[in-house]
Amino acid sequence: MTSFSEAVSDIRDGATIAVGGFGLCGIPEKAIEALRSQGTSELTIYSNNCGVDDWGLGLLLANKQIKKMVSSYVGENKIFEQQFLTGQLEVELTPQGTLAERMRAGGAGIPGFYTATGVGTPIAEGKETKEFNGKTYLLEEGITADFALVKAWKADTLGNLVFRQTSRNFNPLAAMAGRVTIAEVEEIVEPGELNPDEIHTPGIFVQRLLKGTDYQKRIERRTVAAAR
Numbered sequence: 001m002t003s004f005s006e007a008v009s010d011i012r013d014g015a016t017i018a019v020g021g022f023g024l025c026g027i028p029e030k031a032i033e034a035l036r037s038q039g040t041s042e043l044t045i046y047s048n049n050c051g052v053d054d055w056g057l058g059l060l061l062a063n064k065q066i067k068k069m070v071s072s073y074v075g076e077n078k079i080f081e082q083q084f085l086t087g088q089l090e091v092e093l094t095p096q097g098t099l100a101e102r103m104r105a106g107g108a109g110i111p112g113f114y115t116a117t118g119v120g121t122p123i124a125e126g127k128e129t130k131e132f133n134g135k136t137y138l139l140e141e142g143i144t145a146d147f148a149l150v151k152a153w154k155a156d157t158l159g160n161l162v163f164r165q166t167s168r169n170f171n172p173l174a175a176m177a178g179r180v181t182i183a184e185v186e187e188i189v190e191p192g193e194l195n196p197d198e199i200h201t202p203g204i205f206v207q208r209l210l211k212g213t214d215y216q217k218r219i220e221r222r223t224v225a226a227a228r
Contacts, residue, residue, distance in 0.1 A: 004034035007182050007208050011040050011147055014067075018103060018143060018174040019047040019057060020150040023076075023220040026167030027056045028149040030184050030212040035149075036063055044068040046103065046143050046177065048096065048170050053079050055218055064088070070143075072096040076220060095123065098140055100173050105142035107176020107205070112141045148178020151212075152201070155185040156194050159203030168200060175205045182208045186215065 001007050008031060011017070021027030036059045043066050050069055051058035060066050061079045068090040074080050083089035094102070095117045105113055114137035118124050128139040150171040153164035161183055163171055175181045183206045 001208050001210050004030050004184070004210060004212075005037065007031065007210055008034045008038055008040075008147075011035060011038070013040055014042045014044075015040065015147060016044040016145040017046070018145040018148040018177040019045055020148075020169065020171030020174040021051075021056065022048050022166070022169035024051060024056055024218050025220075026151050026163065026169050026171055027051065028151040028182070028184050029056065029215065030210070031149040031182055032057060032059060036060055036065065039063070039065065041065045042067045044070070046070045046099070046145055046174070048099065049073045050077050050080050052076050052220060055216075061089070068092065070094055070099070072099050093123070099143075100170065102140055102143040103170070103173035103177040106144040107173070108142075110142050112139050114139055143177050145174075145178050146180065148174045148176075148181040150175045150181060150183050150201075152183055152185045154187045154189065154194070155183060155206075155209055156189050156191050156203075157209070158191050159183065159206030159209050160191075160194055160199045161185070161201040161203075161206065162194060162198055163200050172201045175201045178205075180207045181205055182210070184210050184212045186212065 045066055049071055058077050070092045084091050098115055098117050116137050118138050119136050124138055129136050152161040154162040188211050
């Protein structure tokens with residue numbers, strides 16, 4: 001596809017969306033901007049975090065388009081805090097490894113799995129437990145979203161994706177979890193130009209592919225060593 005507005009045009013109010021990225025690293029920024037411009041609301045977002053106040057998924061928060069966040073870490077966004085404390089935003093905190101496995105399981109057609117993570121904590125409230133070999137485990141449900149938004153480094157025209165270094169993060173998992181996956185990339189090549197051993201997400205998981213330009217690649221929090 002050539003238009004991000006066209007790619008997200010059928011994401012309707014109330015949709016569920018799995019979004020790749022970790023902090024501001026590897027986020028599908030062009031698709032997020034297009035979704036903000038479209039104004040789609042009442043969204044449920046599955047993502048490790050919610051960006052910052054003025055970038056990433058924080059743009060959708062500021063525009064009051066998100067109804068519920070299923071996340072692992074939310075500490076860098078003041079708008080998130082305000083909306084949660086005033087009851088405007090529903091939040092489901094999920095341990096990071098559990099969130100990753102929930103996306104992977106959903107994409108693999110696995111409806112649920114047991115994990116020891118969260119046992120004996122508020123995470124376990126209301127969840128089914130089962131004992132295996134004398135140890136208690138929680139039942140967690142796989143995530144399958146209406147759409148997935150992901151950002152890759154390179155792709156071929158068949159939708160096979162290659163992610164670059166740490167920007168891979170949650171992207172392959174989100175791509176699996178979406179019924180319709182929208183992938184934005186920095187470079188598109190012809191089939192056969194990618195080394196099969198370097199492909200991280202097979203094209204079977206990708207339904208829409210776009211090339212983006214002028215990526216900001218912002219740093220969430222810049223930290224440097226003190227001068228000596």
